[in-house]
Amino acid sequence: MNRRVVITGMGIYSCLGKTLDEVKESLYNGKSGIIFDPARKEMGFRSALTAKMEVPDLKGQLSRSQRVYMPEEAKYAYVATCEALKNANIDMDFLEKNEVGLLYGNDSTADAVVKSVDTMREKKDTTLVGSGAIFQSMNSTVTMNLGCIFKLRGINLTVSGACASSSHAIGLGSLLIKWGLQDCIVCGGAQEVNPFSIGSFDGISAFSVREDDPTKASRPFDRDRDGLVPGGGAATVIIESYEHAVKRGAPILAEVIGYGFSSNGDHMSQPNVDGPSRSLQMAIREAGIDIRTIGYLNAHATSTPVGDRQEAKAIYNVFGDHRPEVTSTKAMTGHEMWMAGASEVVYSMLMMQNDFIAPNINFENPDEDSAKLNIPNKRVEKSFDTFLSNSFGFGGTNSTLIVKKFVK
């Protein structure tokens, strides 16, 4: 079976906004969501830069017994998923009567683990961690929570692939639909935003220390980049088979036409060029398109010296003289890690729907490799039909998605 896979709904909760409209405005205006968090400095962080996030208060929307199992990343995912389902015209009645799946990227639950361990150490009594701790502490907490809240009855699985987690979630979901194993899947990614979740990441000197100017700190592809800025939140996309979408009269926003993946089989944290190149090539091959039809490339580029350089080389290797606009929205969001694959599909979708390419803010001077790419630091007013989105992660996991405007 080889069915077409379409996107019928999107939702997002990020440092650029709490709704699609807010996020679109931030993207359009090149607005950064990065701040300095003094509390991190007090905790001994090398860099106190982070995305500005507010944990949603779901009291009144969800019962105590539902909320008690939810760490912050599950709350972000809930809000994003509500928006996506609403936009896809899917209600609870539909979810209860149909076999809708759930594939969500997540790769940490540090805050919940730290808090329950602190309680155990202090109180010497495991009962006092409460009933929610175990469910908040498991890596699959987001899919456990969303599956129960939305009464989902199809596949229910967390995808953990480091910073490519949610890109893989969408890619794997598209394969399940393509092969006829599922008709509709809630896909996405969530990322906790708290000091405990990234303290050890700060410890390996991966973060930018441009603390005197937070909105300038994340500068993918720029010659003077000095590290990434951690971010987070959640993003959801609803994918389904074309036939299923038509049958229920769903709004069809776009089509997932390519998913590529690879593993570097190399260094734990240092990416190479071969692995990402193969992921890009596979996605293009699977999409069956001429690369000249790709009008925009949303790069993984996190603002680290080595990572951006290797990705620039990989993109140049694959695209050669075809030079679509390449930007990294991480210049505004910071690195949304487990959430990034899904959020960057949403960001790119918003650009494609509204005929613009958000600026790669802070890209002031290219280096030898980024000079070979077409990286705008100002917004480009442009209509495009197809975009490619890269996501790469620690351990050398790579994922590439290609999404196209829907044509019947």
Added chain:
Amino acid sequence: MEKQQFIDELNQLLAEEFEVEVSTIQPDASIKMTLALDSLSLIDLVAVIENTYKVKISGPEMIHIKKFSELYDYLYERIENSIL
């Protein structure tokens, strides 16, 4: 502490923790039904009591406490004894 004052404070604590109207907490009412407890949230009842009153209720003991009046008596006696 007078028993009625203790009961009023406990009722307020449980109402806030389990998000119910304090007026629904009556001596003859079922704890499980009133606070909408399942096997998991029952743990939270034990935890909130232990954290607040420093009184540990074992699982077997909790099974026999069905009504709020039984909880009041059990806890008040334990607290009084611990003070003495």
